[in-house]
Amino acid sequence: MKAKHQRLTLLLIAIGAMLGAVLLAMSALKDQAAYFYAPADVARKGLPLDRAVRIGGMVREGSIRRSPDGVTINFIVGDETNATIPVRFTGIVPDLFKEGSGVVAEGRFQPNGSFVADEILAKHDENYMPPELAGERHKTETLK
Known part of the structure; x- marks a missing residue:
């Protein structure tokens, strides 16, 4: 076998191995992928019961209810279209x-339309500043 054919064979094997790895x-x-849904998406498309998903929105005012066990909470997630999803998290x-x-x-x-969360991630706006830094910023503005 010529050197040219050997290089071509090795190149094809390397491409095949990379394709297999991908x-x-x-x-x-x-x-591991979790699809993201807003409450309006769920209202429009129905409940995706067969897989883990992420939902996002705003926690409705007055909706947080803590259970007597101290670690389980129920709340409602909504969006600007007034669609809501009841959520339970422990x-x-x-x-x-x-x-x-x-x-x-x-x-x-x-199946009843509620959402059981395994993980909760809180979001903040672009103006958020940790309390420690907010205190330092207030001190420097006072000194000026």
Whole structure:
């Protein structure tokens, strides 16, 4: 076999190995991917019961209810179209989680239309500043 044919064979084997690795990675990530839905999307498209998803929106004012066990909370996520999703979460919520704030919840829909979250991520706006830095900023503005 000529050197030219050997190089071509090695190149084809390398391309095949890279393609195989990409396909394996995509297959592994497919099970880990969580699709994002807003409450209006759920109202329009129906409940995706067969997979883990993320929902996002604003925590409705007056909707947070804490259970007697101290770690389970129920709340409602809504959006600007007034579509809502009832959510249940058991665990410790982030410090930024409160009524009227943005939230992303990862979990699964139940057949009754509620959402059971495994993880809660609180969102903040672009003007957010950690309390420690906000205090320092206030001090420097006072000194000026």
